[in-house]
Amino acid sequence: MTHDMSITSLFLQASPVVQFIMLLLLGTSVVSWAFIFQRNSALSQAEKEVKAFEDEFWSGADLNQLYSQYSQQENMSGCSLIFCSGFKEYVRLHKAAGAVHESIMDGAYRAMRVAMSREIDGLEARLPFLATVGSISPYVGLLGTVWGIMNAFIALGQVKQATLQMVAPGIAEALIATAIGLFAAIPAVVAYNRFSTKVEKIENTYGNFMEEFSSILHRQSITKRG
Template identity: 65%
Template sequence: MEPADISFFGLFWEASLLVKTVMLLLLSMSVASWAMIFHRSNALKQANDASKRFEDRFWSGIDLSKLYKESESRKNNIQGMELIFHSGFKEYVRIHNTNQENTDAIMDGSYRAMRVALSREVDELEVNLNNLATIGSISPYIGLFGTVWGIMSSFIALGAVQQATLAMVAPGIAEALIATAMGLFAAIPAVIAYNRFSNQVMRIENNYANFMEEFSSILHRQSLAKRTQD
């Protein structure tokens, strides 16, 4: 190979079939990870914005029954904190209408409904995080495998000639090292995104949990007040 051919594409075309396969695999993993990064970033931003809008509405002093009817009218399009509210208040009303005297049963049923909704919402927020973690952890090793194989092939070919020079072995080593570089190129953004998104999901989950506790307290006071009136 002439020195002029020592470029990324030149080295790629001169690489062995296995090293080419490793490079293409790493490239596809990098593309997939960036697609997941953009999608997850957008999803978490939407979840944060939706929570802020609903919190402002919830603490504005609006009647809970009215707020529930608003959520019920578009129940197929609600998410996050609003869905937790909708699930809890729906179960609160259902049990209250059938067992008005048992405050504990009302609160337990409402709390369980909100807990299930919370768990499902967190699962939605964590979509593809495991895939990012997997790409971040295995990409360097896949790249390293391609590098080891490429260097091994270069030295085997070098052993077949009588006079070895650096110019003969340099292109083979260079193409092998590209596999390691591509592995790091795929892994680093995936690891950074995974850590960042995991932290965001944890904060959103804590926000949901705090709202659930506050809303449960409100329902408990409301249930006791109705029981006293009855």
């Protein structure tokens, strides 16, 4: 490959529209990789938190002591936040005069459901962006390719004798846009699918914990009433 056909030279020789599309896709790819690293760290931390809390919860720790321990933390998350939200509402309703068993359990469950919903929203942050990049980047790159080839053929039509040497640079610079689009899309799609599976797994774990903890509160409430 000669110097004139290098990627840098082809980029500099491209039309402003194609250059803009290339820069847009490169910028999108950089942002995508930043989100990929950030989401990978956040989801890995969430998985560790779930395992650590469940190990402590099912070790037979007293619920009041467990609540006192975790409620003092400034940045609760995951199962600890769901637990504290449900237990706090359960205790508050139990102390309320005239509270019935059904309303106590419904209130505690709703509090845990709200906490879980907020946690899932946080875990899913940036995933729509990755999905969007993965779905539209190839088409944006294809737009740059079509635009570049169109300009190459327009220029070709203005000369009397066309040669491959004349049209090759224009077509090559146009195809680079498609390559950059795929470069931005493929990691985003892979990361989105991987992270979505992780979030679904964590959500199922949260849901199972909610059901199991609700059963514990249910038995405890019946015992107190008895």
